[in-house]
Amino acid sequence: AQSVTQLDSQVPVFEEAPVELRCNYSSSVSVYLFWYVQYPNQGLQLLLKYLSGSTLVESINGFEAEFNKSQTSFHLRKPSVHISDTAEYFCAVSAPISGGSYIPTFGRGTSLIVHP
Amino acid sequence: GAGVSQSPRYKVAKRGQDVALRCDPISGHVSLFWYQQALGQGPEFLTYFQNEAQLDKSGLPSDRFFAERPEGSVSTLKIQRTQQEDSAVYLCASSLGFEQFFGPGTRLTVL
DSSP: OOOEEOOOEEEEEETTTTTTEEOOESSSSSSSEEEEEEEETTEEEEEEESSSSSSSSOTTTEEEEEEEETTTEEEEEESSOOOOGGGEEEEEEEEEEEGBOOOEEEEEOOOEEEEO | OOSSSESSSEEOTTTTTEEEEEEOOTOOOOOOEEEOOTTTTOOOOOOETTTTTTEEOOOOOSTTEEOOOOSSEEEEEEEOOGGGGGGEEEEOOOOEOOOOOOOOOEEEEEE
């Protein structure tokens, strides 16, 4: 079984400031790690994922996350946030399943609030 | 549209009523997933289909919950004799390979 802990339920930050959203996981097997974003009134979107290889993964809109196996963490960072980054962010962990897909276990989410 | 659609977007039910929630996946997507997201929580897995076969239903919280995908495309999640604790957003996702694409969800409120 896997579990995910997102310690911060809400992170307020000013525009252009850096931000880190924390995620820790537990699992007895090798896992995939994900960050999803949910903008107001929209569905969940995959932001980035770690499957294997390089422990630093990046998204197209400037976010990055680093897989740290010894600390069982997958924190999400962005060096300079924009108002449009205001959203709910979910960390998720999954072991692979048949058919090449996965069934993620989600954290409770962190609400990123970017102030002008 | 090209995305996953769900209907209705909002549903209010009286306790004890039966409800049916529909998911239209992206055309051609083989896998389909249902999740339940309670207020202030992350989504929790309910069930998973590959084509018309329901491969995993371990997340369904009780035998009042039933899902089907008879032709391997549209799926329906049915909740019988709804209870207040069933109030949540129900999310559907579909995938062809690895990435899951989520619909906007159906918000169910049981009074």
